[in-house]
Amino acid sequence: MAGSGSERAAVELCKGINGLDKVVLRGPRGSSAEVYLYGGHVTSWRNDHGEELLFVSTKEIFKPPKAIRGGIPICFPQFGSNGSLEQHGFARNKFWSIDTDPPPFPTTSKSFIDLILKPSEEDMQKWPHSYEFRLRVALGNGGDLMLTSRVRNTNADGKPFTFAFAYHTYFSVSDISEVRVEGLETLDYLDNLENKERFTEQGDALTFESEVDKVYLGAPTKIAILDHEKKRTFVLRKDGLPDAVVWNPWDKKAKTMTDFGDDEYMHMLCVEAAAAEKPITLKPGEEWKGRLELSAVPSSYCSGQLDPQKVLQSS
Numbered sequence: 001m002a003g004s005g006s007e008r009a010a011v012e013l014c015k016g017i018n019g020l021d022k023v024v025l026r027g028p029r030g031s032s033a034e035v036y037l038y039g040g041h042v043t044s045w046r047n048d049h050g051e052e053l054l055f056v057s058t059k060e061i062f063k064p065p066k067a068i069r070g071g072i073p074i075c076f077p078q079f080g081s082n083g084s085l086e087q088h089g090f091a092r093n094k095f096w097s098i099d100t101d102p103p104p105f106p107t108t109s110k111s112f113i114d115l116i117l118k119p120s121e122e123d124m125q126k127w128p129h130s131y132e133f134r135l136r137v138a139l140g141n142g143g144d145l146m147l148t149s150r151v152r153n154t155n156a157d158g159k160p161f162t163f164a165f166a167y168h169t170y171f172s173v174s175d176i177s178e179v180r181v182e183g184l185e186t187l188d189y190l191d192n193l194e195n196k197e198r199f200t201e202q203g204d205a206l207t208f209e210s211e212v213d214k215v216y217l218g219a220p221t222k223i224a225i226l227d228h229e230k231k232r233t234f235v236l237r238k239d240g241l242p243d244a245v246v247w248n249p250w251d252k253k254a255k256t257m258t259d260f261g262d263d264e265y266m267h268m269l270c271v272e273a274a275a276a277e278k279p280i281t282l283k284p285g286e287e288w289k290g291r292l293e294l295s296a297v298p299s300s301y302c303s304g305q306l307d308p309q310k311v312l313q314s315s
């Protein structure tokens, strides 16, 4: 059928909030995603019905160099305050470029964008390493969101470098008190609220009734986040990222955050695929790849249609 004039492009470069450059990705059945060149930051992922699946704070003013509060911040080359750089490193505070000449990297997605971040002379003062960080954001034909990061050490001085990494994903949930996370039970975790002490998770699914800030170690490839009220399960698949960080600021901390509404903690949960505990070391010429794949599947517990264990075990 000849394309109708109103057909929207699968990939569109346009101006977002405050005139910041952003790329809109559109799937064949109505799904979409948006990524700002500022921060290489995904700020929207909508399903085929146009429902927004990621959380971005209503207090966010999109004013560089502050990082955008919500979506999927890229934490690189540092996670948290473990190091001498600013919290979570600098990748989320930098302007990325569209990679106009990407190395071959096959994909089945018809809607994707390749971004690249390389250090400026000034950046080298802060983190004295030369690297190429390629980020591909892709919308699967079924509406899945796929992020692939490739970091290559391009040091000419023969020096290796070490970095930590996280896709700091803010999931939109209807009510945090009705959310469960499956796949992290029985794991060890470092509790950022208890001086990063190591504990073992008891019980089965994670539920939430207070501030949580935990780095789960050696987390499985698949993690399920169940939103009971919405009858929706987010399935997070990760590769190259051994840890999973779970964070919700809850009420007290929310009130101290100027870019976060006092009651917004009820409608978000961060589950972050990360390499946090054991940073990654690359020799010159070596490249690391870290993948995140997000899907949202209907889950209706009452009819027992979706057993999270089945989701976690399915291919």
Ligand SMILES: O=P(O)(O)OC[C@H]1O[C@@H](O)[C@H](O)[C@@H](O)[C@@H]1O
Pocket (backbone or CB within 6 Å): 067, 080, 087, 088, 168, 192, 213, 214, 245, 247, 272
């Ligand atoms: O406010 P930021 O820098 O985006 O960090 C938010 C949170 O990010 C989480 O990943 C950390 O574990 C928390 O300790 C931190 O508070």
